[in-house]
Amino acid sequence: MKLISIVVPAGGALSNIEFPRQVFTEINDYLVSQGKAPIFKIQFVGVSKSIQLNDGLFTIQTDFTIKEAQQSDLIIIPAVYGDMAEQVKNNHELIQWMKEQYIKGAELASLCVGAFLLAGTGLLNGRKCVTHWKAANEFRSMYPDVNLVVDKIIIDEAGIYSSSGGISFLNLIVYLVEKYAGKDTAIYCAKFFQVDADRHTQSIFSIFQGQKDHNDEPVKQAQIYIENNFQQKITVDQLAGMLAVGKRSLERRFKKATANTLNEYTQRVKIEAAKKHLEMSSKKITDIMYEVGYSDTKTFRTSFKMVTGLLPKEYRSKYNRVHQM
Structure with missing residues (x-):
């Protein structure tokens, strides 16, 4: 039997705590209905026996404190609300316990922005991770040594798992069910909870928000210029001359400050306008292509799909209700 510890952090998101428990409990019930033994033992673990969530709106009674809990096989790390740096600080004891558990053999799985707590262990340094697209810039700022992959739904890295935002954590739970209980059980899980297990990217849901939480003023000016003039052809030489900064210096500083090259940033702004x-x-679609600054259909379609995972026509079909009527 696999011991699953769902940690209850200070500031934790109730849905990320309770829903995994429901899923693993349902899988146990399903296995019993098939004449098999249940495979999961599920427990809530926290720093104390009683932890308030959602600004005191809910209270969870944990099964064990971190001083009482046995060695886990899998630890589920839910999302937290509020200021991420503050929440990492508030959950220092829990984070240290999770690190010790991993060193002793436990696997770790973060849900949505629970990745901030996971990264706080230091175990992600030099490794890949995913979190909610909206938190990507803040995550990079706090954890520059982690290889944040913004377009994936699930990352599996040496017994450390992470999932993208919102209810995409269910995709990771189904993935873990398959690992521990087999493909057939995972298919049942996906059907019971109506999870699209074939979805592999969160790019279709992301809204590009250029990283401006930095102190490089020429880079900010370049960002603003691009955002206001993306319909035009913008070159690195043009921006460097306008800002009186060397071309190589601007390229280096822009990448460091925004996590995008100048060309990538311009493309993302164009695609966001097209969306x-x-x-x-x-x-x-051809008129939209011209309006956002593309002149070649193939280039536009290729760029759009690279960013969103869909062709422009497919994207419109999914999100434009007026067009569907």
């Missing part, structure tokens, strides 16, 4: 048009208007 808005596709969501809200009935304009022809």
